[in-house]
Amino acid sequence: MKGWHMDTRHITYFMAVFDHLHFTKAAEQLGISQPTLSQQIQLLEAEVGMPLFDRIGKKVVATEAGTLLYQYGMKMLQAERDAKNAMKELLSEQRGTVRLAVLPSDLDFQLVPLFVEFKTLYPEINLKAFSTIFVRDEVLSHKVDIGIGLRGPADKRLIQIPLGDEPYELFVHSDSELAKRREVTLKELTKHALVMYPKGYLGRDLVDDVCKEHGFELDTVMDVGSATSLLQLVEAGIGATIQPRGLLKQHSAWPNIVSIPISAPAPVRHLELTYYADRFVTKAQKQLSEWLIDFFKSRTN
Known part of the structure; x- marks a missing residue:
């Protein structure tokens, strides 16, 4: 393994294959042809010096090297997003996106008035709320910025605030x-x-x-x-x-x-608000987190 010239485009291609474990589906998601994707993965494997996927018949399976690269790839892509978010916030404190994962059922229903209030104060902010039972996984994989879910075991990677x-x-x-x-x-x-x-x-x-x-x-x-x-x-x-x-x-x-x-x-039920500890937090995310904490305090008082 000589000098690495890995860019985020290669990592994005690799992550898509890892997520789908299917070259054709990954290529469709990326909007490129399947042969192009295969070629890019081969170049990346040559650069890394070991295979990232095993092709067993029609199945694609991640190797140990692939699993390791995926963990660092998530951090690389998140670091790039954090840098872009920080620059955007310098340009305009009112813009950006906040992604929130909430347990399905009653919570997403109850939080709608709070979402309306948030959107009224921050009309330029794109608030995306997702209902999922895998709240912690979504936060850990950087798919959302904030999660509201059932309290889980302590995790050094997360900030966990009891609600x-x-x-x-x-x-x-x-x-x-x-x-x-x-x-x-x-x-x-x-x-x-x-x-x-x-x-x-x-x-x-x-x-x-x-x-x-x-x-x-x-x-x-x-x-x-x-x-x-x-x-x-x-x-x-x-x-x-x-x-x-x-x-x-x-x-x-x-x-x-x-x-x-x-x-x-x-x-x-024991609820908690979670977000990833080692990442950039925008002012909009801080504001929404504070409002969510206040909202749940008012419910339990």
């Missing part, structure tokens, strides 16, 4: 026999009609896990994938739902729904 703990409560129609109760137990809800997120959604799994720990399971009359749909079903009297307390607190549009605390064992 408080939020208990789940039972939402029922005000005409329900349960509406006047001061609290309910999860076990007694096995006898009532419930509407919930489908299995596999974090909010549903959190509830199911607590039930399993205590030897019972909840049945549902309907599973739907959005917070709005669940609240509409409760309002229509189809069934009750178990959701984070803040969901109803933030929205007064549901006058016929009441929230009842669940006695122990009650599902609780």
